[in-house]
Amino acid sequence: MDKWVYEFGDGRAEGSAEMRNLLGGKGANLAEMSSLGLPVPPGFTVTTEVCTYYYDNDKSFPALLTEQVETALATIAQLSGRRFGDDDNPLLMSVRSGARSSMPGMMDTVLNLGLNDKSVETIADQSGDARFAYDSYRRFIQMYSDVVMGLDHHAFEDILESFKHRAGYVLDTDLTADDWKNIVVEYKKLVENELETPFPQDPQDQLWGGIGAVFQSWMAPRAITYRAINNIPANWGTAVNVQSMVFGNMGEDSATGVAFTRNPSTGEKALYGEFLINAQGEDVVAGIRTPQNLTEAARIEAGSDEPSLEAKMPEAFAEFSKICDQLEAHYSDMQDLEFTIQEGKLWMLQTRSGKRTTKAALKIATDLAAEGLISKEEAVLRIDPAALDQLLHPTIDPAAKRNVIAKGLPASPGAASGEIVFTSEEAQDAKAQGRSVVLVRVETSPEDIHGMHAAEGILTARGGMTSHAAVVARGMGKPCVSGASGIRIDLRNETLSVGDKTYQRGDIITVDGTSGQVLEGEIAMLQPELSEDFATLMQWADAARTMAVRTNAETPADARMALSFGAEGIGLCRTEHMFFDGDRIMAMREMILAEDAAGRRAALDKLLPMQTADFTDLFDIMRGKPVTIRLLDPPLHEFLPQSESDMEDVAKALNLSIDKVRQRTRTLHEFNPMLGHRGCRLAVSYPEIADMQARAIFEAAVEAAQKTGAPVTPEIMVPLVSVKPEFDLIKGRIDAVAALVMKERDVEIKYQVGTMVELPRAALQAHRIAETAEFFSFGTNDLTQTTFGISRDDAASFLGPYAAQGLIEQDPFVSLDQDGVGELVRMGAERGRATRADIKLGICGEHGGDPASIIFCQSVGLDYVSCSPYRVPIARLAAAQAALMHRK
Numbered sequence: 001m002d003k004w005v006y007e008f009g010d011g012r013a014e015g016s017a018e019m020r021n022l023l024g025g026k027g028a029n030l031a032e033m034s035s036l037g038l039p040v041p042p043g044f045t046v047t048t049e050v051c052t053y054y055y056d057n058d059k060s061f062p063a064l065l066t067e068q069v070e071t072a073l074a075t076i077a078q079l080s081g082r083r084f085g086d087d088d089n090p091l092l093m094s095v096r097s098g099a100r101s102s103m104p105g106m107m108d109t110v111l112n113l114g115l116n117d118k119s120v121e122t123i124a125d126q127s128g129d130a131r132f133a134y135d136s137y138r139r140f141i142q143m144y145s146d147v148v149m150g151l152d153h154h155a156f157e158d159i160l161e162s163f164k165h166r167a168g169y170v171l172d173t174d175l176t177a178d179d180w181k182n183i184v185v186e187y188k189k190l191v192e193n194e195l196e197t198p199f200p201q202d203p204q205d206q207l208w209g210g211i212g213a214v215f216q217s218w219m220a221p222r223a224i225t226y227r228a229i230n231n232i233p234a235n236w237g238t239a240v241n242v243q244s245m246v247f248g249n250m251g252e253d254s255a256t257g258v259a260f261t262r263n264p265s266t267g268e269k270a271l272y273g274e275f276l277i278n279a280q281g282e283d284v285v286a287g288i289r290t291p292q293n294l295t296e297a298a299r300i301e302a303g304s305d306e307p308s309l310e311a312k313m314p315e316a317f318a319e320f321s322k323i324c325d326q327l328e329a330h331y332s333d334m335q336d337l338e339f340t341i342q343e344g345k346l347w348m349l350q351t352r353s354g355k356r357t358t359k360a361a362l363k364i365a366t367d368l369a370a371e372g373l374i375s376k377e378e379a380v381l382r383i384d385p386a387a388l389d390q391l392l393h394p395t396i397d398p399a400a401k402r403n404v405i406a407k408g409l410p411a412s413p414g415a416a417s418g419e420i421v422f423t424s425e426e427a428q429d430a431k432a433q434g435r436s437v438v439l440v441r442v443e444t445s446p447e448d449i450h451g452m453h454a455a456e457g458i459l460t461a462r463g464g465m466t467s468h469a470a471v472v473a474r475g476m477g478k479p480c481v482s483g484a485s486g487i488r489i490d491l492r493n494e495t496l497s498v499g500d501k502t503y504q505r506g507d508i509i510t511v512d513g514t515s516g517q518v519l520e521g522e523i524a525m526l527q528p529e530l531s532e533d534f535a536t537l538m539q540w541a542d543a544a545r546t547m548a549v550r551t552n553a554e555t556p557a558d559a560r561m562a563l564s565f566g567a568e569g570i571g572l573c574r575t576e577h578m579f580f581d582g583d584r585i586m587a588m589r590e591m592i593l594a595e596d597a598a599g600r601r602a603a604l605d606k607l608l609p610m611q612t613a614d615f616t617d618l619f620d621i622m623r624g625k626p627v628t629i630r631l632l633d634p635p636l637h638e639f640l641p642q643s644e645s646d647m648e649d650v651a652k653a654l655n656l657s658i659d660k661v662r663q664r665t666r667t668l669h670e671f672n673p674m675l676g677h678r679g680c681r682l683a684v685s686y687p688e689i690a691d692m693q694a695r696a697i698f699e700a701a702v703e704a705a706q707k708t709g710a711p712v713t714p715e716i717m718v719p720l721v722s723v724k725p726e727f728d729l730i731k732g733r734i735d736a737v738a739a740l741v742m743k744e745r746d747v748e749i750k751y752q753v754g755t756m757v758e759l760p761r762a763a764l765q766a767h768r769i770a771e772t773a774e775f776f777s778f779g780t781n782d783l784t785q786t787t788f789g790i791s792r793d794d795a796a797s798f799l800g801p802y803a804a805q806g807l808i809e810q811d812p813f814v815s816l817d818q819d820g821v822g823e824l825v826r827m828g829a830e831r832g833r834a835t836r837a838d839i840k841l842g843i844c845g846e847h848g849g850d851p852a853s854i855i856f857c858q859s860v861g862l863d864y865v866s867c868s869p870y871r872v873p874i875a876r877l878a879a880a881q882a883a884l885m886h887r888k
Ligand code: ADP
Pocket: 041, 093, 094, 096, 097, 102, 109, 111, 243, 244, 245, 246, 247, 248, 256, 257, 280, 281, 282, 338, 339, 340, 349, 350
């Protein structure tokens, strides 16, 4: 209670890694590193509770805060021998925001806080390096004016650029002490002119200004939007970290850098990162100078002549690489680190679990398990199932001709082609129109997130491997080439030029984030191979999993694809999809347009051999794995011609009058087709359709079993059942056909007849239906429609505002509504099992491929989930995680 400030430094800390909620991610890990005895500049964290207090109390601070900050500053003074606010012996601080997890929109870090016209002189004298002192001061004025006082940094950059231009300088490091002194004068003038107030000279004012600005940024529009999208409550708040400065800009033996303990693109176990000599803070990520490689190995691979940290500062490097190993083992995960070296001495400024591509995530998880740092189960739990999608990204066909127009850094793997666009708005608009674009920017910032989302690929002219564009693209799994310094972007004329070639907005280019190449035009792509790590992890997942994973497939191609992704059967074969091809649709129309049962039977006789061949193929491909076939489901008018000219064609082909066709189409019209004459209702009116399908299934089962030697046990599924008698009626027809085929063929066929539970009444009456139904498959698409009374095809026009106003948490057609629809699923499962203990239970709606819904299915005790082929790996992993979580 009433403890608002947590100190860290000198091998001790009041906080720890577990206190992330109170201290934010950055603060908690700074405390942890300090407790581990690592070299962390001393500082303190103002807790997230202060942020909550601030907004609950009219933007004021709790009573004891000032006192606790004073105490913490006194501790630092004791440790460092310097005092914050003492112009004759100044202590400089950084002020850093830090939410529970790093969040776009939060205030950028302010460095060198505490500098003023007097203390800068003291620092120049004490360090004997006036250049360093004034370089630090100009950085401080720019950062503080920008992030705390809201004066755009471009104005400062313009001053610096024109100064460099006049003096004939190229790099910032060319500027002398006097140059920086002059710049500082100009900077202060700019602030005074623009803000009509002098730049604050009192360090106390600066500090509280900084702390307040961090809390203000919690309610910045960008932060609010981000929280809304990611379901982060506003009352989490952000912490503020105030830390004594260490200086990477104190000359040639000072540096600053960022590192990953393993390669975040490939997962390879090798220290990976970048640094800059004589630089501070965000110079590395800002892409102002091209950073150097950390290790010799990486330098050689990159073909760079700039020395690596390993070669340039071997002692600091050795200590750093030891700390990397220690932190990785301590957190048992790949770490993303920030460090600064001041006159040869290493300081640690940040550690956190590193963002990575899915490919890297798989390699790192399997490697960490092999190294004994985590268990196989933990490895399975470490991978985000939805992220497996990334593995399915195409790469450029090595045989394709490449017209390389520029080269940058291979910032995020995979390749993509699209029209050039220069703004995020354009990217979004194009995406909405179904066009593919490559977003081309000088560099990206958090405002570009939506544009990066909409684009197929990203290209930037500036920025390294750890630039904003690179980090965000890897997280999204989008191909990205960063730092392509050879390209020139002209925003006014909307052109991209390289050498004397110019490309317009709308021209097609390809970015290859695996090689760093930018290519002209669209290029042939290859589907990716799944890695060995993927296979290993999926094996571990399969071992942990208790639910089976099947696929929704009706074509041989889909079935084969699903099998290669590890599907263990077909959970839903939609037979209607088989009736649209070639001459089948005509036979189908003939059946629908027939006057009577005899006419229908004649048309069905034409469909029977085709349907039999389809099923034989599927059984053959699935080799004895279970196959659930659903009887014809959609309303018949879906098969009929819509346009006048189509109707004429049909009339001609079937030798009917056009009036007849028109009239029949009109009779079949329904006001609410989704609640109309469909599902088992078709079989009730036209039992000969169900007869034909049942015969096709049984004959195919016999054929396939004879051909492959693997016995086939078809599962026949009756759709849209609401009352038991309708199910019984149709089951009776199916049983009769089965008996007939067995007699004709003189074989025994094992089969099951079950139902799709997709109407609330079926779930409510599951105990009755289970008396005769041998399996249930929850059809959660229709069950969601009928439970909510929302038409899935019309929902888009009105569900948007529901989500925007927080009336629903998620689109119930994407992730199962567990409280409502899920309750019906649970009830159906329980009631079904009460009657028939061994009843087989599965799910075959879109939700069968949604990780959160899969966890729910586990909790209900379903036997399997079924999803589209591309989601099978996701479902296998999600089911494994569901089983592991359930066990805990
Ligand atoms: P971000 O969340 O954007 O990574 P940080 O708070 O980590 O922001 O700050 C960015 C950079 O500022 C750090 O990587 C580091 O280089 C520099 N920095 C922060 N605090 C200090 C400090 N106490 N001394 C020196 N540099 C610092």
